[in-house]
Amino acid sequence: MSKTKVKPVEDVNPEVMDVVKEAEEVEEQRNLGEEEEEEKVEEDVDKSFEELGLDSRLIRALSKKGIEKPTLIQQSSIPYILEGKDIVARAKTGSGKTLAYLLPLLQKLFSVDSGSKKKLAPSAFILVPSRELCQQVYSEVSSLIELCRVQLKAVQLTSSMTASDMRNALAGLPEILVSTPACIPKCFAAGVLEPTAVSESLEILVLDEADLLLSYGYEDNLRSVTSIIPRRCQCLLMSATTSSDVEKLKKLILHNPIVLTLTEDNDKEEPVPSNVQQFWISCSAQDKLLHILALLKLEVVQKKILIFINTIDMGFKLKLFLEKFGIKSAILNGELPQNSRLHILEQFNAGLFDYLIATDDNSQTKKEKEEPKGEENNKSKKRRKPKLDAEFSVVRGIDFKKVHTVINFDMPQSVTGYIHRIGRTGRAYSSGSSVSLVSPDEMEGFEDIKSFLANDKNKDSDIITPFPLLTENAVESLRYRAEDVAKSVTKISVRESRAQDLRNEIINSEKLKAHFEANPRDLDLLRHDKPLSKTAPAPHLKDIPEYLVDLKTQEASKAVKLAGAAMGNSRRSGGGAGRNNKNKKRSRKGGDPLKTFNPNGSKRGHGGGVGQKKDSSDGSTKQKKQKTV
Numbered sequence: 001m002s003k004t005k006v007k008p009v010e011d012v013n014p015e016v017m018d019v020v021k022e023a024e025e026v027e028e029q030r031n032l033g034e035e036e037e038e039e040k041v042e043e044d045v046d047k048s049f050e051e052l053g054l055d056s057r058l059i060r061a062l063s064k065k066g067i068e069k070p071t072l073i074q075q076s077s078i079p080y081i082l083e084g085k086d087i088v089a090r091a092k093t094g095s096g097k098t099l100a101y102l103l104p105l106l107q108k109l110f111s112v113d114s115g116s117k118k119k120l121a122p123s124a125f126i127l128v129p130s131r132e133l134c135q136q137v138y139s140e141v142s143s144l145i146e147l148c149r150v151q152l153k154a155v156q157l158t159s160s161m162t163a164s165d166m167r168n169a170l171a172g173l174p175e176i177l178v179s180t181p182a183c184i185p186k187c188f189a190a191g192v193l194e195p196t197a198v199s200e201s202l203e204i205l206v207l208d209e210a211d212l213l214l215s216y217g218y219e220d221n222l223r224s225v226t227s228i229i230p231r232r233c234q235c236l237l238m239s240a241t242t243s244s245d246v247e248k249l250k251k252l253i254l255h256n257p258i259v260l261t262l263t264e265d266n267d268k269e270e271p272v273p274s275n276v277q278q279f280w281i282s283c284s285a286q287d288k289l290l291h292i293l294a295l296l297k298l299e300v301v302q303k304k305i306l307i308f309i310n311t312i313d314m315g316f317k318l319k320l321f322l323e324k325f326g327i328k329s330a331i332l333n334g335e336l337p338q339n340s341r342l343h344i345l346e347q348f349n350a351g352l353f354d355y356l357i358a359t360d361d362n363s364q365t366k367k368e369k370e371e372p373k374g375e376e377n378n379k380s381k382k383r384r385k386p387k388l389d390a391e392f393s394v395v396r397g398i399d400f401k402k403v404h405t406v407i408n409f410d411m412p413q414s415v416t417g418y419i420h421r422i423g424r425t426g427r428a429y430s431s432g433s434s435v436s437l438v439s440p441d442e443m444e445g446f447e448d449i450k451s452f453l454a455n456d457k458n459k460d461s462d463i464i465t466p467f468p469l470l471t472e473n474a475v476e477s478l479r480y481r482a483e484d485v486a487k488s489v490t491k492i493s494v495r496e497s498r499a500q501d502l503r504n505e506i507i508n509s510e511k512l513k514a515h516f517e518a519n520p521r522d523l524d525l526l527r528h529d530k531p532l533s534k535t536a537p538a539p540h541l542k543d544i545p546e547y548l549v550d551l552k553t554q555e556a557s558k559a560v561k562l563a564g565a566a567m568g569n570s571r572r573s574g575g576g577a578g579r580n581n582k583n584k585k586r587s588r589k590g591g592d593p594l595k596t597f598n599p600n601g602s603k604r605g606h607g608g609g610v611g612q613k614k615d616s617s618d619g620s621t622k623q624k625k626q627k628t629v
């Protein structure tokens with residue numbers, strides 16, 4: 001077994017170093033007595049929360065949140081965590097990993113007698129890779145505490161906080177601390193947390209999105225934390241994928257862990273949940289605007305929609321372009337202030353707008369660096385380089401609520417990127433779909449994604465199928481308008497809008513901070529989907545006349561709307577094809593048009609229609625092949 005060398009960390013005070021030495025000795029002993037980890041591949045469990053031994057207060061709280069049945073990862077991990085075992089839990093995105101560790105963690109803290117021992121540091125640390133995730137986990141744990149009506153306190157710290165903010169946050173002696181790893185050494189250095197107190201108090205350490213923590217550059221921070229965790233501390237490592245980083249963390253932190261690798265009956269080893277239907281459209285890079293216009297304006301994809309692009313500029317270009325057609329969207333990127341980002345996420349989750357254009361963490365920086373040095377770029381050399389937040393992540397871990405469609409306007413840079421983007425829909429027991437716009441330049445990467453996703457079960461059939469609900473005629477009918485409008489969205493207007501948006505958000509960010517301290521739940525104060533363009537959209541572009549849209553696409557659009565209404569997704573925004581059509585017919589049960597729509601003419605597809613990609617009845621074949629991203 002490997003021996004962990006605990007590396008001293010800069011800017012840690014001498015007292016920490018003493019504890020580090022002590023910890024090295026403990027670590028040595030730990031390694032001497034180390035036993036083999038137990039590997040479990042969990043299948044075929046079907047237990048209720050009661051059967052998992054969960055406290056009735058938690059079960060009631062879950063019920064108030066509309067959660068009645070544990071997901072597979074929750075069924076597998078909760079009993080082990082309650083038993084006090086260290087675990088490594090690997091389960092795909094959206095499988096409910098957060099509650100899988102939060103529920104037993106809270107239950108364990110319920111039973112700690114707060115009066116018996118005066119604690120000087122939190123009993124549980126939950127470390128996550130990004131601020132957005134920090135906020136998300138903090139909200140989840142706080143709402144559970146509130147619903148359970150227990151005397152527990154959770155706080156969140158981010159490394160942008162000053163020492164006095166951190167001191168204030170920790171003043172009420174919280175039991176649970178949610179933060180990024182960078183905050184902990186910062187707290188030690190500022191004397192806000194005492195390493196010895198942490199050593200004495202810490203009962204549970206959770207590393208969420210473990211596969212990301214090292215790649216986000218938190219290795220030294222984590223080492224300084226792990227160097228002081230006591231042997232008795234229970235450690236939980238949650239991850240969506242397997243990677244060498246997860247293995248490294250496992251060796252660094254865990255003691256004889258139970259390794260839970262999740263497989264599902266009809267979903268063996270596929271990294272993308274089977275309730276996400278994946279589609280693609282082949283088009284040139286220039287035609288991507290035309291195609292996204294057709295998808296959104298003809299309403300052949302279900303709202304809410306998360307659109308991924310690879311550069312911040314492209315995000316603004318897309319927003320300005322869509323605005324001209326009366327389609328309002330909001331933008332999310334790492335350049336925006338943290339308060340704004342959190343607020344945008346909250347507004348989107350609360351359903352205040354339907355379209356969010358997001359730039360995911362690392363890919364956009366890479367692309368922007370690679371942009372050719374044309375005249376336009378030379379001119380802009382003096383432009384202030386965007387300051388991106390290293391702790392920003394959209395694709396990883398963020399729980400977007402009720403996203404029905406993910407659109408890859410730009411293809412992600414890697415297979416992992418694809419999996420995490422797609423994982424923003426079809427979360428837990430809900431379903432969703434994805435549409436990737438693939439240009440010839442992106443085809444190679446797309447083939448890699450396809451071949452990665454193919455497994456023994458579906459090696460002969462593509463797991464990502466051509467999008468069936470958009471005819472060439474329908475797309476072509478919009479070409480003239482789309483190309484005309486695209487020309488009007490110049491690089492200068494994009495740049496101005498980006499600067500304007502940033503200025504607005506910086507001002508908003510301060511307002512938001514003050515306002516939300518007083519009214520934490522008030523979401524409607526500042527809308528993030530306001531138009532950025534200086535000119536109002538031309539009225540004739542807002543509505544697409546029915547005669548322009550062919551019959552098949554009109555039918556597809558109606559079917560998508562009916563299915564949306566059946567799913568309670570009836571709020572309207574912007575006008576679309578068939579706007580004058582006052583069709584108020586009730587949808588038929590199970591009417592997902594991506595499953596039932598037949599592009600060859602018939603309105604009523606049957607089961608196995610285009611886009612139905614798997615036979616979930618075949619639950620018997622067990623895939624043993626392990627995929628790693």
Ligand SMILES: Nc1ncnc2c1ncn2[C@@H]1O[C@H](COP(=O)(O)OP(=O)(O)OP(=O)(O)O)[C@@H](O)[C@H]1O
Pocket residue numbers: 066067068069070071074091092093094095096097098099239240396397398399401423427428429
């Ligand atoms: N048992 C359940 N029943 C229904 N919904 C659930 C259940 N457990 C969790 N959820 C919901 O599923 C969504 C996804 O959960 P969560 O964010 O924990 O997934 P995850 O596995 O951590 O995904 P990722 O790897 O992308 O972070 C959340 O909205 C959560 O509230």
